[in-house]
Amino acid sequence: MERIISARFDIPNADQLDVYLEHGGYRALKKVLTEMTPEQVIEEVKKSALRGCGGAGFPTGMKWGFVPKDSPKPKYLVCNADESEPGTFKDRQIMEKDPHGLIEGILIGAYAIGAHLAFIYIRGEYWYLKEKLERVIDEARQGGYVGRNILGTGFDCDIIVHPGAGAYICGEETALLESLEGKRGYPRLKPPFPASVGLYGCPTVINNVETLAWVPHIILRGGEWFHRLGTEKSGGHRLYSLSGHVVRPGVYERPLGYPLKRLIYEDGGGIRDGKRLKAVVPGGASSPILTAEEAESATLDYEPLAALGTMMGSGAVIVMDEDTDIVRTTYSFIKFFAHESCGWCVPCREGTRWMVKIFERLLRGGGTERDLEMLVTLSDNMFGRTHCPLGDAAAWAVGPAVKKFRADFERYLTRRGAVAAD
């Protein structure tokens, strides 16, 4: 399989402008600015069937097409580099090893939607990458690729790298916009969608790092080519973040529709210490857990994973061996969601806290059957009743785990029957 988005990862110094240029860099930008209209760019991206790599999988070309062309307001492109979904570490690879590829994608996206200012919202923990991106942008500016009159075509676009400060919810696109406006990162009500009312009330497109980094490749080789690499509804390859109990964890570029089993056993080298597989979380902490049996037949694509009751998410595959205690891993996830709940709505704020308490009781050895039922009930009641998808994700992290790995949970039950006084 030809590696595309990760092709430059192994080239030494591909993060430097001259090396980037030697390896095809900024050719797509030049093509777009000199040969294509914004509409043609959007059309090509639509043809590619590229879907957002940040979690929701929304078709990128369609999202760009929603930006009103006749609006007199400025338009903005925001690159989501918050990368905080537990298990995900792919955007970091792009920014570290092929940062100009991201900058080129951002510029093409900005041109397509008519933006002259773009932002990269990067999680504060990636401070070294923030500084690196600022150096890379300066280098691109000196080369005439960023700023005023790019490549002499009259197109202007500047890029600001903006740090987050430790809040998972700010990865959610509307919370991100609030944060970028200098406020607390509470998610906004949708509609209106950011494409019409986004940053400072202006039309705004938010795209994940990987999504934007794919764009130059699509421009150079064509939307149809990209589409053919993947499946009918989802074009191209993806960067999968593989972690947990595998021999070779890491970021792997593989097609959409790739068998999960191959990723774990061929690419990842199988389970560590010759152990057996117990469970897989296929798309980051927000995606429901799969049993080994389910993982056996799963393919990494939106619809097939949805049919298994889980999701593609951020492409973060977390592998767990036979000795893993699903109660402890689920506790870690729910603690995460409780900690990151922004507190705006009651079912999420209270539901996650309550779940944490139940887990703590279980782990202390004071849990009962009723507690397990309560976890499932809470999960069912939270789902679909929260203001943003974080609440759903929290519910999804718990309910399916209790149902599928009941034996793990029952091991903790000492006193059965009555709910322990708490």
Add this chain to the structure above:
Amino acid sequence: MFSQQAEREIDRLLARYPRKRSAIIPVLFIAQKERGYLSDDVLEYVAKRMGLTYLDVVTVVSFYTMFYRRPIGKYNIQLCNNVSCMLCGSEKIQEHIERKLGITFGQTTPDGRFTLTEVQCLGSCGTAPVMQVNFDYYENLTPENVDQILDSLP
């Protein structure tokens, strides 16, 4: 209130965004770098500098975990305990650091040198377990290399 360089950097940030208020997070990072933490008088000053109220600023600060309202250790050891790290032994690393320094999560050593903080996924799950000391990443942790890392800090 801050060094000249910091004040200049704040001016640059305030001019850089379409709306000044957007600069609040980067400005607060500068303030924190200058003072170590964000005391009330620092927040008052930031508010004045940005044309905001103290309340505007304090409600933003309290939303984000990377801002400190109280002094912390010279080195903030931020250990990830999320699932990928847990599967690779982060709890052993936690125990090791706790024993070595005599503190648990949320505490600072009496000499003010180390604070130990539990953090969420740091985006390094393929090289777990992972910690950040202030802004520096340390990956593939073992009790031995943790000793080396912590002992060799200036």
